[in-house]
Amino acid sequence: MSGHVFGPVFSRRLGLSLGVNNIPYKVCTYSCIYCQLGRTLRLSIERRPYSDPDALAEEVVKVLEEVSRVDYVTLVPDGEPTLDTRVGELIDVIKDVSGERVAVLTNGSLLWVEEVRKALANADLVSVKVDADHEALWRRVDRPHKALSFSKVVEGLVEFSRAYSGVLITETMLVDRVNDSVEDAEAVADMLTRLSPAVSYVAVPTRPPAEGWAKAPPAERVRAFMDVLEERGLRVVPLVRGEERPPKCGADLVKCVLETIRVHPLPMEHIELMARGRGLDINDVLEVVLGSPGVYVVEYEGRKFLVWRPAG
Ligand code: SF4
Known part of the structure; x- marks a missing residue:
């Protein structure tokens, strides 16, 4: 069984967040060019029982005894959290035993699977990835497993957004001269408006990425991209360099x-x-x-x- 609890850390999206990792290192449905964990070691869409929910929830409670409060307990693994067939159970048991809100950071690539949509239904906040507006660009930026199809992934995102009653947010990572044009922004805006997220975060790589050539676009291109999204009525928040804070470390x-x-x-x-x-x-x-x-x-x-x- 995989899994451990870490932090709490300051998250730019979630505030003080206690992390739960329910997936082995770099087992993911994507191998994004900008991934700060390096290249994916096992590109997979096969869901397996990776975590032990009771053991992880117990760890969460132990850490919470030492920390006065957190904003979220967050599933933010070293891979794709929904590859774990026990992810729904994990969310429920953490909520039950800790009384805290649970957030899930997912790339959203498996939301076309009904069990995955059901599994995330009880999470208080779900963040999904929207980096590209068409198949070729998606394959270039997110480098998905070859059995995934863009239309199916979009269908899953839309279906989830319609039924989900928690807070849905999106994250779009811009890479210089790859997916950062105004045309890209127009098309991404189309997709985002279909999802009606509470907030659309626009990020740039700020830490060493899987591919060294994946750089942050200049600030004016990021601004122009965000302007397009804002003109479409989306609430946009930038996640850019200079906003990271050191982790909240204890004595060791x-x-x-x-x-x-x-x-x-x-x-x-x-x-x-x-x-x-x-x-x-x-x-x-x-x-x-x-x-x-x-x-x-x-x-x-x-x-x-x-x-x-x-x-x-
Ligand atoms: S989806 Fe997340 S973990 Fe997977 S490769 Fe992309 S950035 Fe890395």
Whole structure:
């Protein structure tokens, strides 16, 4: 069985979020060019019982005993959460035993499957991905499993949005000269208006991506893209560089850094800030962290990040 609980971390979309990972590292239906976890190791659409809901809920309760409050307990795994056939049960049991709201960050690629739509129905918030408006661009940006079809995925998103009574939000990741034109914005706006999301987040890669050439578009292109969405009546919020906050680490900084980079790369300036706040020398912290298997320093867009990649 896979799974662990991490954080809480500050999420730009959700506030203080306690993360639950219910999928093995990089098992996903997509292999997005911008994925901050690196390339997908197992591209799959086969759903399996990956998690143990009772064990994960118990872990959630244990962490919540030490943390005064969180905004959400969030399924934000190292892959696609709906590949877990126990995802619905996991949501229900976490809600039951913790009394907290549960959010799910999914790419939405399996919502055409009725059991997946049912499984997410009790989540308080669901975030789905809308990066492209047509099959060729979707294949280029999200690099889906070959058995998936764009029309089917869109059908699933629309069907889910019609029946879902929680908060539905969308995320669109813009990559420079790939999906960031005004024409792309017009077509994405068409799709988004069909989903009526509470908020449409427009993001750019801010951490080292799977493909080093996947860069953030210039600010004026992002603005122009958002303008198109706003003109169509969508509530748009940007997720851009400079808004990330360091994780909310406890006394054991090394442990917290190692846990965080399992989920996403961490900018060096955040580690420096946290070390300084604890009266520690960053070099001592880095010596221990970089001695752990799979930890590297990567430079992206003029910033240094600590990343973790599995061996092999
Ligand atoms: S960004 Fe999400 S959907 Fe895309 S490959 Fe990474 S884990 Fe999968």
